[in-house]
Amino acid sequence: MDSPQSNLLGEGAAQAFETQSQACGRMGSPFMEKLCALIAQNGFASGAVFDRINHWNGTIGNGGDAVPLRLAGAFHRLVLDGADAGLKSVYPPNNSSDAELLSAVNQAVIKHADFILEYLKSAPQTNEVGRSALLLPAFLSLNAQYGIPFSLFEIGSSAGLNQNLPHFHYDYGSWQWGDVASPVQLNCEWRGEQPPVTNGDLHFSKVQGCDLAPVPISTDKQRMKLASYVWPDQTERYERLSGALALASKFAPAVDACQAAEWLGEKLSTAPEYGVHSIVMHTVMWQYLSKDDQALCEAHINAFGARAHARAPVSWLRFEADDNSPSGALTLTHFDGESKTPRTSILARADFHGRWIEWSPNLGKA
Structure with a gap:
């Protein structure tokens, strides 16, 4: 025809x-x-x-x-x-x-x-697990500093696949971390300064997240929708997604259907748990929030961080687009319970799909 x-x-x-x-x-x-x-x-x-x-x-x-x-x-x-x-x-x-x-x-x-x-009614949801390769060095740095379990609060979780980042294997060329038998093998080119301390495991006492429209992954049809947003000529991303879905069947992500500011207002309403490092995390979702919702989220995080303690620290870790295209910024705001004001710094710049990371914890203030 x-x-x-x-x-x-x-x-x-x-x-x-x-x-x-x-x-x-x-x-x-x-x-x-x-x-x-x-x-x-x-x-x-x-x-x-x-x-x-x-x-x-x-x-x-x-x-x-x-x-x-x-x-x-x-x-x-x-x-x-x-x-x-x-x-x-x-x-x-x-x-x-x-x-x-x-x-x-x-x-x-x-x-x-x-x-x-x-x-066309739905926003694209890749839940790109390659971004875990950008988050891991920050977790390792914080783990080396405190040596206590993490409690993770993820907003914009999509299907929650990145909540399983401790179960992935990471190869940065000059160093590796994680389970070599993991179905998720992340290859990320390491650039810049020496990596953080890489020995030891990451322990999470609790992992939870939210999304305005969580992506269900319990059926083949649901999993196919996630796959549809992976670009057709990027087979390595398919393999990562397939492995991450297999892990999710064993370690089920926790994702509430809720607006980010509302969810943070509820979850961060009490003091940070003693003996635990509370982490608020998100990747490539901030741009989809209104300015008012961004301000509300930040206010909830700052109020929670203001109640931090030396044995109950709080960190806000995010990888988002900024004005320095084409890469994104891995940014950390840290509340140690001792300083009067939190410290915010850009830890690295990186590719949006996790192909490379340029690690430089002294890159400057965000």
């Missing part, structure tokens, strides 16, 4: 796809770079999906609703489910011309419009 003709997107939508294309290229996905660039330059077939995206009610780009990734996730899900032979034939590991890929996209947005419109 002849492919429907493409229709150009408006400037705002086209720019969102172009920006996403560039980001995907920087993060090692030539296929996603190509897909988003083609849509930015050519648009796609007119219809309900075109209208929905071209007149998006909100911030369309990756700093807001990440619509290009929502659409890409829908296409990939059709491929994974075997629901669209045309898309599958032009998706990795197959090679395709620009014309073939655009033709398959044009047909898919018409043939599967209802399915795609439903997918």
Whole structure:
């Protein structure tokens, strides 16, 4: 059948796809770079999906609703489910011309419009476990300093897969840590200063998290949705996700359905537990909160930290985007119970999918 003709997107939508294309290229996905660039330059077939995206009610780009990734996730899900032979034939590991890929996209947005419109309602959720490789050095540093168990409070948990970071194996090239038999093998290039003290285990007395819309992972269908947001040509990320899901069946993550500020207000309402290091953690979710919610979360963390003790320290550990693109900042705010004010510093800069980390605990204040 002849492919429907493409229709150009408006400037705002086209720019969102172009920006996403560039980001995907920087993060090692030539296929996603190509897909988003083609849509930015050519648009796609007119219809309900075109209208929905071209007149998006909100911030369309990756700093807001990440619509290009929502659409890409829908296409990939059709491929994974075997629901669209045309898309599958032009998706990795197959090679395709620009014309073939655009033709398959044009047909898919018409043939599967209802399915795609439903997918566009959900923010992309990769629950990228590669980011645990960025968090681990901070945990090891704090463990060497205090030598007491951690109590973890994670906001924006998605499916909670990163809560199992003590069960992963990490290879930084110059040093390793963790269970060599783990189904999750994380390879992260180590740059910069010497690593923290790497001997010893990490102990967690309690692990809990929240998400506005937790990603269920109890069925194959639910797990497939997570997989759909992994970029199709990044097989190593698939392997990590598969291993993390296997671990989650053994060590079930704890994720409450709740707004972050509300949840922190409840969980941090009492004094920090004595003999435990309380950690508030999040990765690449802060940008999705409103300014008011960010302020509320920070107020709850600061109030909790103000009650810290030398044997009940509090840390706020996060890996988030900042103004220094294309990498993100691993930032730590520490309440030791002795200093009058907390200390905030950038521990490292790193790749958003955990491909490399440049460790420099003295990098400066955030």
